[in-house]
Amino acid sequence: MMLATLVQTTRPAFLLLALSVTALAVALAFSAGASMTWWLVALVALGAVIAHACVNVLNEVDDARSGLDALTERTPFSGGSGALQAQPRALNAAAALGLGLLALVIAIGLYFIYLRGWGLFPLGLLGVVLVVAYTPMLTRLPWLCLIAPGLGFGPLMVLGSYYVLTGSYSGVAFATSFIPFFLVNNLLLLNQFPDAKADVQVGRRHLIIATSPAVALRVFQAFLVAPYVLLVALVGVGVLPLWALLGLVSLVVAIPLYRGVSTLQSPSNIPHALLGQNVVVNLSMPALIAVGLLLA
Template structure:
């Protein structure tokens, strides 16, 4: 959930830096909607993977393989399914209010977000390229630009450009987390990028995406879309450089060390938060 809160914080910081005043109540409601979406897809994924037997096959890590809750308490499956549906209902309710508040131009983003929430595990994980980019689309162009629109009532090309940073980072978050689950994913019929093209291609794309996230930040500052203090985000290079070289030196790609998985998570949270802090200081 920290990743979601980082996205909403970045949206609010972008709004403030563009001259908008962000109301605390509206910010809180946007955060609730974003957290509901993230929690909903997590719960629905957990339920689906319990029913398919995937989480019975995974070797669980702190970052992948499911929580293990439904394997320890299989009688809770129906309750978990109801929780997922309740979160979906809450998400739809909040989304309808935002459409009432800001108008129908928010609807396309809302529909796209709902498709990602409901289709990711049962459908998109069987389509390699869609599986690769769906997480980044959800947290970047959809969540960041959607949150900004609700907070300001306007779409912004500059915010869409900034959303490329979490787009690349969150794609990498899910891509690297697929490595410990590789054997189990094959057994239940998933066809993600790692399965379809192999670890070598997947890790090469991971490195490209990591470089792309920081390149976008540097370019946006260079052309004046972001203020110089947004370069506070570069402090996270202290995490990204060890991750990049750690990935490049893997001898057994299917056995990604927990340390690298943890660095990947930390970068996803710290980079947008640092940019948000830089924007707040600039404002």
């Protein structure tokens, strides 16, 4: 029972996002002609998944301690897993798990620095800061709260993975990393709508609270359009190959999502279907671009 509870706090289904973003970084490295070994690719992917799991566990622990998860209306995409509410005795074990995962991420990062040099250190340090500070600090700073998720899964994860695989940074990888930057910012932003009233009660101050639901929805729409404009622009100027436009297939889901958000009568009551579509766009667009890069 305890083990099952701890596994739940990692939010396993959501860890696919780390794999999708890592796949994009691997494909960028492959298209740049990098010679990669399977074990290094696997370790990069494992490090990304562990980092994501660490954030999830620490968030679950913080929300359980603050009482937030007891106030939220849980959905399949927001409001926490409910694991620590069902098994409150697992709270200390979950906290230990979160710290253990953080230590493991740092250890993997130090190995990568040993392998590739200190050029990776600034990204790694910023990544650790984001992991530790997101829930207790950044959720109280509206604009940092908005961009922190995308910064972690975009420039930090894509560039960091690319550097480990190639031994250097790349303007192509940096520019492309802003595709998951916008997508993942939106993933967290839309998921904050159902929790906004509860978030106020525990001192959070994200964009929805600091401005208004209407303003936050406009930001969401802009961020939903941005990665597609960026992808077309990068292909148009020759930074990415034509096959990268395979990522546009995700518009099949993104367009209904945009329309659905545009016609919302009550922003505080986001239909589960829209939350699900947002997840699908996040998972599919980086993965499809990765496939396109491998086919090019």
